[in-house]
Amino acid sequence: MVSVDALELASWGTPYSPARTVALPLGALVLAVLAVLGFLPGRAERRRKPATGAFPATDVLPPRPRTHTTVLTLAAVCSITALVAAVCLLPSAATPAQQPTPPPVLAPIDLPAASAIGPGAGIYVDYTDGSGGMGCTAGFLVHTSSGQAGILTAGHCNRSGEPSKVTMNLGGVLPYATLGTFSQTISEGVHDEQHDIGLITLDGDNVPQSPAIAASVPVSGVAANLQVGQQLCKFGMGSGADACGQIVEITGSKVKFLAGGQCGDSGGPVYRYENDGTVSAVGILIRGGDPYTRKAGCAARAKFSVAELVRPWLDTWRLTMVTAASAPR
Structure with missing residues (x-):
């Protein structure tokens, strides 16, 4: 015709794909862990302090530059904030008695x-x-x-x-x-x-x-x-x-x-x-x-x-x- x-x-x-709801909190968690690890001292940063008097020497950390510490602090705060927000955005497990499941x-x-x-x-x-x-x-x-x-x-x-x-x-x-x-x-x-x-x-x-x-x-x-x-x-x-x-x-x-x-x-x-x-x-x-x-x-x-x-x-x-x-x- x-x-x-x-x-x-x-x-x-x-x-609908659930992958998107998993990716957000997972990524935020990884960032938070990396930021926290940045505060932990490495072995290369340790040095020996000479002994004074009768007391033996102890391992101490060299002072961190102020700028480096500030950046790590901001990174940790932002990452943890993102993690909390991501968890809040996860869909709750609803039951028929609580609320209808949206199509x-x-x-x-x-x-x-x-x-x-x-x-x-x-x-x-x-x-x-x-x-x-x-x-x-x-x-x-x-x-x-x-x-x-x-x-x-x-x-x-x-x-x-x-x-x-x-x-x-x-x-x-x-x-x-x-x-x-x-x-x-x-x-x-x-x-x-x-x-x-x-x-x-x-x-x-x-x-x-x-x-x-x-x-x-x-x-x-x-x-x-x-x-x-x-x-x-x-x-x-x-x-x-x-x-x-x-x-x-x-x-x-x-x-x-x-x-x-x-x-x-x-x-x-x-x-x-x-x-x-x-x-x-x-x-x-x-x-x-x-x-x-x-x-x-x-x-x-x-x-x-x-x-x-x-x-x-x-x-x-x-x-x-x-x-x-x-x-x-």
Whole structure:
């Protein structure tokens, strides 16, 4: 379908490493030991004092230069201060009863806060193998055939393909919350009709839900009768706002339209505005590109976007779209 280069629009994260917390106190300890050793006399510094009267001679130290002593004193004080500070900065061993353990892989992403999970919210996928994770955008809310709540996103956001945990930022003192787990992941590639879709099963009602774009524009249904020339819009975490453009190509599973995107937008909702001010769901943003550069999307803003149509997957996975009318109040 797409004859130019297209890239997945996701943001990479990295796993937390404990090596940094060990290196600081260890280095400070070494400096403190070296500084203290500087005060200890060496054998070469000792000399004999001539005997006086009936008393035998004793070993005494030659006087140290004042400048040398001052430097050693300052070095020792600074090293010991650094050691104390390093120990204070070490993470304490917390238990569930004392304080929650912060998600160690969230720091590289800095998710924007959202009041509820829904289309347009930023999410972080924590890979089960500990290799890191990926920041993406949540798509449309759905219900499974058994009534369980879920949310669609791009399959490539869960690169490991395993049942990875997903978190989001709800704001407040302890903002990060686990919202669910990947239960379906399809990521075939970035060319033509290769599919790219994922389903996150939500953990009950632990996280509030909103069937509205960025918790403000309600979703009223699933779009039908798409045509070239119609206006579609998208919302992504990376862009932070919706962007709209005309449809230029439609296939059995994809739609391509002229709206730009950035890294972190992957998985976000693609929708069409209706006359009543609501939007109808069209697809899940999976990639973007620029006819004039291979680096569009991350190094540079993409000029067009490609979405995976949601209607075929609602049928395949027996899902029901959650709309403003059907959402619990």
